[in-house]
Amino acid sequence: MDFSFNQExxxxxxxxxxxxxxxxxxxxRHALLKSDEGFSRAMWKSFAELGWTAIPFSEADGGLGGSPVDTMIVLEELGKGLVLEPFFATVIFAGGCLRRASASVKAKYLSPLINGELLSAVAYAEQDSRFDLFHxxxxxxKDGAGFSLDGKKIAVIAGSAADMLVVSARTSGGVRDKTGVTLFAVDAKSAGVTRTSYRTVDGLRACDVTLQGVKVSADNVIGKEGEGFALLDAVSDEAIIALGAEAMGIMEVLYKSTVAYTKERKQFGVPIGSxxxxxxxxxxxxxxxxQARSMVYWATMMLHKGTGVAKAASALKVQLGKSGRMIGQAAIKNHGGMAMTEELPVSHFFKRMTxxxxxxxxxxxxxxxxxxxG
Amino acid sequence: MDLEFSKEELAFRDEVRSFAQQKLPAEIREKVDQGRPLTKEDQVRWQKLLADKGWIAPNWPLQWGGTGWTPTQMYLFDDELGAAGAPPVIPFGLKMVGPVIYTFGSEEQKQRFLPDIVSSNVWWCQGYSEPGSGSDLASLSTRAVRDGDHYVVNGIKAWTTLAQHADWIFCLVRTDPNAKKQQGISFLLIDMKSPGVTVHPVITMEGDHEVNETHFEDVRVPVANRIGEENQGWTYAKYLLTHERTSIANVGAIKRTFARVKREAAKVTSGDGTLLDSPVFARKLADVAIQITALEYTMLRILSQVARGGAPGAESSLLKVRGTEIQQSITELLMEAGGYYSMPFVAEHGKAIGPEFTARAAANYFNYRKVTIYGGSSEVQKNIMSKAVLGL
Structure with missing residues (x-):
């Protein structure tokens, strides 16, 4: 039992x-927020050069073979800076899908992703799906040797800048069946793909994606045909645990900056922190x-062990929702009116946490x- | 980072587990599970079994009966016994006054008092709070006036838990009324059989006689029964309060009680199924289960820090606050699970009117309101964290 970190x-x-x-x-960061793409490609290149985009992937895949703890460290620190580059969307979420793909898909998409040359996002949510990944x-x-995709995906975080979209689509069964969902690697510039981009409340870029008769080759199936939900479910659990690390960084900033502010801010002749x-x-x-930190550590190590991951991810997500809301709301409340403005970092952290x-x-x-x- | 205990630690855990399986009397375990109060005989019986094994005072120095265990072993020991349904030891001698005596007492005091604490031959109680001094403990006003080789003690100690069984009481008394409040306090050991000591039962809302008021009227206490220096008692008391806090969240026991709530709820009919099928109740259970995990791993993080040579700081206040809140939630759930059968007033350990678990369901719900008040109330803990952790 040891909660310390090694030298690397x-x-x-x-x-x-x-x-x-x-x-x-x-x-x-503010300048980046206002820029066209909402993040910096030069920065992304630095991430790749520093090896961060290679961390979660095995050495066989051209990655660094890092552990979930390594990923946790990166995301926690990125969280403290509210970093806008699509590390989560591309490396964790889309990368998590690609890690489970065939050698040919990996060669085509995962290698450039690891090298920082390919951005990707997962298009899974739909208008009526709410949070059910299988919906x-x-x-x-089936369309000749390949497939033809039709439908609409919503809230694809970092989808606007993505070169490739991981798309969940139904190859059999009804809308809410847990089998019959297949994941596809779809080139974002394919004919029939239309993206409508927008900013999210926390300053990220997202898009809705309309797919109309989009031709995808059978080679671009990720995992097994019809078993996309199980794959996506497992990736989602991993992604939640990584998101927990980002949230941990954000919550630390929120609570510590609140404490610091109340030591400075004076009312009635005394620091309000008194x-x-x-x-x-x-x-x-x-x-x-x-407590949230304990849950992140625990879930991260459960992922490392590979047992009870789904339950750990859900427990963590409950904790993040509860702690994040409490910490964020209290941060705004204790800062007072100033926190309502865009001028203080605290409001930005609160929005991301939300x-x-x-x-x-x-x-x-x-x-x-x-x-x-159970 | 590593979530696993070492092979040696796991072997130790198994040893504790099998000890509890073999030695913990079934009738005591049953009472603990049903949340019934233990008699003095039950308590002493279990403590003597631990003493026979040499495990009654694990954190004490070796020469006085300690074990030399690592902080991790200490944790595993408490956790396993809690998980096995063992009652916690009565803390007043073993966890409170014992450590004060071996840390600050004279050689003579150590010889005289420590062996009887380890053997559970002498029952101690605590004389800290007073009718006018609760969270503001240092405002206490029980007076001890020097008269030759004795102090003459007058005053009232409140909430003296299980004083009705006690042979001795350790007290904070005011020896210098003119000093600033923390500085005029001394730490005295008082024989309950001394003339002038009377114990007055206080019945709490669930009908139990657990606490008392202990009165002192011209009680003569030998100066030799004072711990350390005169007027330095507050220093010793503060030391003791830290001991009290770190031993307050037993995740093993919490998990066992929680598992019991689930087991009982699975037997309660609700609608077409059981209470477990009620989405509202089941969500409350899930919520508490997650809170327990957060507490457990926060505890383990602090433990890992201590095992690496760090000191448990004000974080132990977090464990006290959260541990007690969770305990309260569990008593709430059990009472809710009882439905109508939580209504009968089953004072004096009488029989249940409905299912067995309902006998003490409401009683323990009421009784457990105490846990966020005693041992430094939640608010006092928050003041401590505010100062020590946040630097406010």
Whole structure:
């Protein structure tokens, strides 16, 4: 039983931290937010050069063979900077799907992804699916040697900049069947793919994707035909655990910056941090943060062991929803009116934390899933 | 990072587990499971079994009966016994005054008091709170006036848990009324048989006699029964409070009680199925299960820090706050599971009117309101964390 980090992990943390502190100040981030793509391709190149985009992938696949703990460290530090580059969408989520693909799909998409030359996103959610990954109305009909895809996907985070979309589509069964879903690697520029882009509340870019008679070769099936839900479900659990690491970084900033602010801000002639009502609210933030951190560590190590991952991911997601909301709301409340503005970083952290609850199923959804997993 | 215990640690855990399986009397385990109060005989019987094995005072120095276990072994020991349904030891001697005596007491005091604590031949109780001094403990006003080789003690100690069984009481008393409040306090050991000591039962809302008021009227206490220096008692008391806090969240016991709630709920009819099929109740259970996991791994993180040579800081306050809140949630769930059968007032350990588990369901719900009040209330813990962790 040991919750400490080894030397390489400490170095990895230092390297991410250094980049975030140096190149990801509030002003620099703000400029990126307003830019066309909403992130920096040059920055992405640096991530790849530093080897971060290769961490979760096996050496056989051309990656660094990192452990879930390594991934956790990177995401925690990226979280502290509210980094806008699509690390989660591309490396964790799409990369998680590609890791399970055939050698030919890997050669075509995973290798360039690891090298930082390919951006990807997962298009799974639909208008009526809510958080159910198996609810798929998009269809993939056999078309010669390949497939033809029709349907609409929504809220594809980082989808606008993606070169390739991982798309879930139904090859058999009814809309809510757990079998019959297949995952496809779809070139984003394929004929019949239309993307409608928008900004999300936390400043990321997302899009809705319409697929009309999109031709996809049979070689581009990820995993086995009809078994896409199980694959996506497993990737989603991994992704939730990685998201937990990002949330951990965000929550730390939220609660610590609140404490720091209340030591400076004076009202009635004294720092507002001297008031017990505010102090206890910040202690509650601290306690929520520590418990969330414990859950992230636990879930990360369950993933490492490869047992009980689904339950751990759901338990973690419940904790993140609850702790994130408490910590974020308290941060705004204790900062007072200033926190309502765009000018203070705290509002940006709060918005990102709020969005994390909605990603891959909110706390309510996962409480129910946790219950049914027995 | 590594979630696993070492092979040696696992072997140790198995040893504790099989000890509990073989030695814990079934009738005691049953009472613990049903949340019934233990008699003095039950308690002493179990503690003597632990003492025979040499496991009654694991954190003590070796020469006084300690084990030399690592912090991890200590944790596994508590956790396993809790998980086996063993009652926690009565803390007043073993976890409170014992450590104060071996840390601050004289050689003579150690010889005189420690062996009887280890053998459970002497029952201790705690004389800290007073009717006018709760969370503001240092405002206490029980007076001890020096008269030759004795102190003459007058005052009232409140919430003296199980004082009705006690042979001795350790007390904080004011020896210098003119000093600033923390500085005029001394730590005295008082024989309950001393003339002038009277114990007055206080019946709590569930009908139990667990706590008392202990009155002192011109009680003569030998100066030799004072721990350490006169007027330095607060220092010793603070040391003791830290001991009290770190031993307060037993995840093993919490998990066992929680499993029992699930088991009982599975037998309660609700609608066309059981209470477990009720989405609302089942979600409450799931929510508490997740809270227990968060507590467990927070505890293990602190343990890992201690095992690597760090000190458990104010984080142990977090364990106290969360551990007690979760315990309360569990008593709430069990009472809710009882439905109508949680209504009968089954004071004095009488029989259940409905299913066995309902006998103490409401009683323990009421009784457990105490846990966020005693041992430093949740609010006091938050003040501690605010100062020590957040630097406010």
């Amino acid at each position: 992990q400490t170095l990895l943390r230092e390297s991410v931290k250094k980049l975030v502190e140096k190149d990801y100040g509030f002003e620099a 798929v109305g998009t269809t993939a009909k 008031f017990q009502v505010l102090q206890h609210r910040m202690v509650d933030q601290f306690m929520e943060y520590e 969005m994390i609850d909605l990603m891959l199923g909110n706390a309510d959804y996962h409480l129910d899933r946790f219950r049914t997993l």
